[in-house]
Amino acid sequence: MIKDAQNAINDLNGRWLGTRQIRCNWATKGATNGEDRQTSDSKSVPDLTSNLSEDVKDKANEDAPENNPLYRTVYVGNLSHEVTQNVLHHLFYSLGAGAIEEVRVQYGKGFGFVRYSNHTEAALAIQLGNGRIVGGKPIKCSWGNKPMPPGAVSTPLPPPAASSFTDSDIITYERAMALNRMASAQALLHAQAEQLKQAPPMGMGAGASQAMYDGSYPNIDTQQQLMYY
Template sequence: MGQWLGNRQIRCNWATKGANSGEDQLTSDSKSIADVNNNFTAENAKQKSNEDAPENNPLYRTVYVGNLAHEVTQDVLHRFFHALGAGAIEEVRVQHGKGFGFVKYSNHAETALAIQTGNGRILGGKPVKCSWGNKPTPPGTTSAPLPPPAAPGHPAAADLMAYQRAIAMSKMASTQALMQAQHLRQAAMGMGVGASQAMYDGTFQNVGASQQQQQQLMYY
């Protein structure tokens, strides 16, 4: 202590590590290597997780639509997303009474645009919540795009409703006429055979005329 070695004064003190300093250094090096490996593994897992996330995975092509009003039907939801103009819609489903539905697009980019554009918009008096569906579309799955939805009040929709009403009215009229004919025939059982048959034939002709009129109504 205090002696000079060359042109420098040396200082001496107690050593802080004993004979096991080499083992301590080896343990420290092993710990460092393990930490590096753990960090590398965690980074790889994080990167893989990011790649599998719906926003980065091209197999995700479905929009989850939440907070739907109870009166929103499949046709209403189809018109809503068709109006966004995000892309070709392949499927529309509504879980009635549960307040949510799904809209599948032709590709991942269109789905992302639909989520971004549709989220928060008002449908049925409520803001819808759009996010990614929780399941990817299996590879190789192909579906034809749905035809554009008919707007409310569109002639095609009105014609369909009128046609359905005409069918229902025709069925009701036919049923009532046949019941009336059966009743009259039973009532005429006590009369002569000729009179009974004449009444039945006349009623049957009226039933046929009624059915013909209803069929003509369906085509106008």
Template sequence: MEPVSNGNLPPGFDPSTCRSVYVGNVHPNVTESLLIEVFQGSGPVERCKLIRKEKSSFGFVDYYDRRSAALAIMTLHGRHIYGQAIKVNWAYASTQREDTSGHFHIFVGDLSSEVNDATLYACFSTYPSCSDARVMWDNKTGRSRGYGFVSFRNQQEAETAITEMTGKWLGSRQIRCNWATKTNAEEKQETDNHNAVVLTNGGSSNAAMEANQDTGSKENPENNPDFTTVYVGNLGHEVVNRDELHRHFYNLGVGAIEEVRVQQEKGFGFIRYSTHGEAALAIQMANGLVVRGKPIKCSWGNKPTPPGTSSKPLPPPIA
């Protein structure tokens, strides 16, 4: 089954139980054997299915464990095969997302770059009939277009949301809301139908995505092995402390944590891992994780780990 797959993951979708990835924008010359060869670098592949299309094919790769799938998303998204950048994200059946074709849709504009589907949905989920939220992404740059759509089962609640949410702060900007017009509603439908896969914050952060634009730069955290620190934002400063943050990331089981810092009054913190790969996997797996009712935002720390920094794993956190 072809998934409705991109940064637009269904609300409540849990990648921790998923071990399959969706591969989009595949060059027509790519074969299943070549796809297996590329993806088995992230771990043993159980099976691979390629659905051929005239201009660009798509497919699915099933791994034996979710760690391999997460690593594939983190390392292979944007990889060029025959000069064409593939799109890699979690795979899931379309039945996991509610059919909103008969629902009432509103347009949400002036979204800041860090807002993703989960953030947008969390913002509007205070309205009980809110059924879906989508941020529109530019497939070429991997960046947000600055607007999205929110669906409601109840028309009156959609109208109330337009009135109440216009001018409210979401991320670093005030949003504006209105009824979705026929033109932009068709764009949303087209995105749904083509299942464009853009790794956002259902995957890595916008900061990490922007880093992908310059794959040759040594200062690019995505490609610089000296970057081993994860930035963790949107923390509830009144409740999240160092031990609690350590516990959440320790439970991911992605590697050795060497340092945990929290700025409680500012609502963010940092997790330093032993290796660049462990930090990359932590960003992929923890981004959007709900901590005390708030989805956290993970990206690369803005500075590489200084040479000679003490490398000793912290003891396990207290349960």
């Protein structure tokens, strides 16, 4: 019996079964030999890897803006170019989400930022402000990409100045002002172009220029005039 078992170990040890190599040896009570311990350790490797992956996921979830209390800034995208900081302040103040500490608009780039005094207020502002129509376009609200430094303290902004105009009225006014500035610039360019057309050719005075248009040349006899024609 012992001899048969030894022969089986000798014959099978090192052979391949599919893509894995067979290892055969005498079994020991309690599985205390090195190979059994190695097998036990190898079984625990996937468990350890799984635990590490879960830890990484948990850490990433904790650092996400929606779970990190250091994030207090709302990103506001899809803004019309006419939207000013005053318009944006009026809009988010009207939401009543909380105390606003800063309002910034990146003019000409179509986005801005509104910072609140805490994370909860900013989250509520994102929920209430997303999709609001401003200047004929729905704004897109999400978290800003930078958290506030721990312990940072700032003073809330005073309420925006009271106005009898709505946000839509203000934007319409800003758009009209922009169109007026554009029309003024075009009128100035047109006037300059007309002046260039009426200016005399280089090397001639105003009198000589007028004479050319009138068909007469002072101090030049008729024969010389015919030569010019």
